[in-house]
Amino acid sequence: MMLTGKPRARTLTGIARAQVAAELKTKYERGASIRALAGEADRSYGYIRRLLLAAGVVFRPRGGVKRPGRPWEEA
Template sequence: MGPDTPAPQGGTAGASARTDPNRQVRGDERRELTEYVATAYDQGRSIRDIASTIGRSYGFVHRLLTEADVKFRTRGGARKATRP
C-alpha cells in the first residue's frame, strides 16, 4: 500500500473522517477506522502518512494504533558511527 492509497471506501470511516477532522469518531465507524489504520501500519506505512491520508492528526492515529495493541516499530534513520 503506497502513499497514494486511498482511505477505506467500504464504510463511512475514511470519507467522514476526511471531511471533518474535528468530529468525534465512535462505535462501528471507529472500529473500522482502527482496523484500517492498523492494517496500513502493519503493511509498513508510517503514522504520518496514514494521518495525512485520512485527514487526521499524528496523535489521533497513534491513539488508534495503541487501542488496537499494535506493536510499534523503532524509529528509523541512520545511526551515528561509534568512534574508534
C-alpha cells in the same frame, strides 16, 4: 480566536472508530508510517497513534527499518 478554513473533523465513536482503527492497523502493519496515515486520514499524528494503540498495534522502532527483516516482531 477561531481559525477559519477547514471544518473540524467528525468524532469517531463505537463501531465506526473500531473499523477505522482496524483499517489503519492493516496499513501500518504493511509498512505505512503514522505520518502517512495521518495525512491520508486528515487527522493528527497523535490521534492516529492513539487509534493504532487501541487497536493493539506493536509499534516499529523510531527511524524505520535499518536492516533487512523486522526484528521487533516475534518469530
